Structures are given as structure tokens and as C-alpha cells.
Amino acid sequence: MKRFLIIGALVAALPAPALWAQDASDVTCMNVPEPVVSLDYGSRYTDDSKDRSDIDKASNAAVNEALGPIDDFIVDLTGKANKAAKGGDGAEDAAACVVDALNVWAKADALSDLQSMNANLSSPSRFGAMALAYLQAESATEVDPDKAKTIEDWLKARARHTAKWFDTEAPDMASQNNLRAWAGLAAAAVGNAAGDDYLKAWANTSFALVACQADEDGALKWEMERGPRALHYQLHAVAPLVVGAALLQGDGYPTFDMCDGAIHRAVKFIPAAFDNLDMVAEKAGEEQTFATGDEKLKSFELAWADAYLSLFDAPEIASFVEEYRPLSNSKLGGEQSALW
Numbered sequence: 001m002k003r004f005l006i007i008g009a010l011v012a013a014l015p016a017p018a019l020w021a022q023d024a025s026d027v028t029c030m031n032v033p034e035p036v037v038s039l040d041y042g043s044r045y046t047d048d049s050k051d052r053s054d055i056d057k058a059s060n061a062a063v064n065e066a067l068g069p070i071d072d073f074i075v076d077l078t079g080k081a082n083k084a085a086k087g088g089d090g091a092e093d094a095a096a097c098v099v100d101a102l103n104v105w106a107k108a109d110a111l112s113d114l115q116s117m118n119a120n121l122s123s124p125s126r127f128g129a130m131a132l133a134y135l136q137a138e139s140a141t142e143v144d145p146d147k148a149k150t151i152e153d154w155l156k157a158r159a160r161h162t163a164k165w166f167d168t169e170a171p172d173m174a175s176q177n178n179l180r181a182w183a184g185l186a187a188a189a190v191g192n193a194a195g196d197d198y199l200k201a202w203a204n205t206s207f208a209l210v211a212c213q214a215d216e217d218g219a220l221k222w223e224m225e226r227g228p229r230a231l232h233y234q235l236h237a238v239a240p241l242v243v244g245a246a247l248l249q250g251d252g253y254p255t256f257d258m259c260d261g262a263i264h265r266a267v268k269f270i271p272a273a274f275d276n277l278d279m280v281a282e283k284a285g286e287e288q289t290f291a292t293g294d295e296k297l298k299s300f301e302l303a304w305a306d307a308y309l310s311l312f313d314a315p316e317i318a319s320f321v322e323e324y325r326p327l328s329n330s331k332l333g334g335e336q337s338a339l340w
Contacts, residue, residue: 124179211263230288
């Protein structure tokens with residue numbers, strides 16, 4: 001976040017009412033939804049989908065219904081966080097909105113009762129997004145110490161649970177693929193927000209576990225196991241790898257250098273893959289959804305590029321993403337040009 005606001009920032013409950021700023025700028029805060037404490041749902045995929053690429057429509061709808069209120073909250077939260085990150089009139093009030101909203105969820109111990117494997121797999125990208133919003137807010141205002149402790153303790157508890165779960169209970173594929181990378185990003189964000197060195201180290205180890213499996217072209221092993229959606233999941237893995245590694249730069253972690261620049265290879269694989277989709281089909285064993293027309297590349301899938309370009313001169317990446325700007329992804333902190 002301007003290399004970053006984050007690096008600079010280092011130096012079951014009742015429905016909550018709308019939060020309103022009280023000063024002259026009169027910034028209206030978001031309605032804070034009832035905190036989601038428990039999550040319990042199955043897979044998005046059909047039971048017989050060995051490569052986890054065949055979507056079960058009914059199951060997918062159930063997952064979306066469960067996660068929808070959380071994702072809607074994250075969109076609203078990052079909107080305010082981005083206003084805080086940009087500075088100017090209303091920035092402090094927007095930051096206060098973010099802090100107050102997160103305080104409601106933290107006091108309710110949201111996302112603490114994860115009753116299924118899939119709930120444990122999908123929650124890290126959600127509380128990680130909240131940690132990224134918090135980092136933007138604390139860069140724009142002085143957070144009340146009691147609220148800071150409540151929020152940071154809650155985020156640490158969620159991240160430490162995730163670290164233990166991925167180390168001891170996650171299935172082989174999930175413990176080494178994009179889901180582990182998203183857990184790493186959450187740990188990196190919370191580690192920065194709460195000053196937790198263990199979480200930063202765990203994040204770095206997680207990124208190594210995922211990225212170091214990249215082949216000489218940059219294709220990630222476990223993502224290439226996803227059949228026609230291999231490139232989709234390569235994109236989904238690159239996002240947390242890049243942003244998470246960028247967050248760790250300020251602490252001296254050489255994450256981008258690991259395994260002869262594995263993350264760099266994974267990044268460069270993206271434009272090369274879209275230039276030659278047959279290469280991906282050969283690695284994955286099936287024609288890709290981007291080749292069949294079942295899927296189109298969207299700008300949020302490339303939002304990681306601003307973090308990468310803030311650190312490295314990569315004209316091929318800059319050229320590739322140009323037509324997709326502006327780049328924004330609520331789970332990466334929102335509007336990326338405001339952050340890096």
C-alpha cells in the first residue's frame with residue numbers, strides 16, 4: 001500500500017446499528033451486518049470431480065449463500081478503507097468507520113466456529129481481507145488502544161487457528177495449492193497488523209511451499225492438476241503469493257527470491273499462458289476454460305499486478321494488464337492504485 005501504507009503502519013452477537021461519523025465532514029459509515037460466527041458447508045464441486053473442477057450448481061449456491069454476507073461486508077469495508085488510504089478530506093472518518101465495524105465483528109468473535117473442512121479452507125481470504133482493511137485504516141488515524149487490542153487479538157486468533165489447521169488437518173492438495181497461499185496472505189496481513197513475527201514467518205513458509213513447486217515455465221504443480229480450470233487457479237494462486245510476498249518485503253523476507261525466483265516465474269507464466277493456451281492444455285491435460293469461451297479474464301484476477309509492478313520493472317506484465325485497469329480486488333485490499 002503505497003509501499004506501503006502497511007509498511008508505514010509497522011513504525012453469536014446482535015445485529016449492529018449503522019455507524020455514523022460525528023464530525024463536520026459527516027462521512028456516512030456502512031451498515032455493519034450481524035457478525036457471522038459459524039460456518040458449515042460442503043464443497044462447490046461434484047462428488048465425482050477428481051480434479052475439483054466440475055461445479056455442482058446446488059452446492060455452489062449454498063456456499064455463496066453462506067459466504068455472501070461476509071463478502072458483502074468486505075466490499076463495504078474495503079471501500080471505506082480505500083478512502084482512508086487515499087487521504088484527504090474524510091480519510092480519518094473513513095478509517096474510524098473501518099475500525100468501528102471491525103470492532104463489532106471482533107467483539108462477537110466472528111468466524112471462530114468453523115464446522116467443516118470447506119469453512120476452514122475459505123475463511124482465511126475473508127479475515128485476511130479484513131486485516132488488509134484494518135492496515136489501511138490504522139495508517140490514516142490513531143486507533144483507540146482498546147479497539148486496537150480487541151481487533152488485533154481477534155485477527156491473531158483467527159490466523160493462528162488457520163496456521164495450525166493447514167499444518168495438521170488440511171488435505172494434501174489444499175495444504176499446498178492456492179488455498180494455502182491465501183492462508184499465507186492472511187497470516188502476512190495479520191502479522192503486520194498485530195506485529196506477530198510467528199505469523200509472518202508462517203506466511204513466508206507457506207509461500208515457499210506453494211511457489212517452489214513452479215516448473216521452469218512458472219506453472220504451479222497443484223494448479224495444473226485442476227483440469228480445464230488450471231489457468232483459472234494459477235491466477236488464483238498468484239494473487240496471494242504476490243501481495244503476500246510484497247507485504248513481507250518490509251521485514252526483510254526474501255520471498256520473491258526463493259527457489260530461483262519461483263514467484264517471478266509464476267507471474268510471468270500468466271501472460272505467456274494467455275498468449276499460448278495450448279501450452280497450458282498440454283500441462284493440464286485438458287483445454288482451458290479461457291480457450292473454450294466458458295470463462296473470460298476479469299480485472300480482479302490481475303489486481304496483484306500493481307503490487308508486483310511497485311517492486312519490479314516488468315514491462316511484459318505492465319503491458320498485459322493495461323487494458324484491464326483499474327485493478328481492484330476486495331480480498332487484496334480493494335483498489336490497488338490506492339495501495340501500492
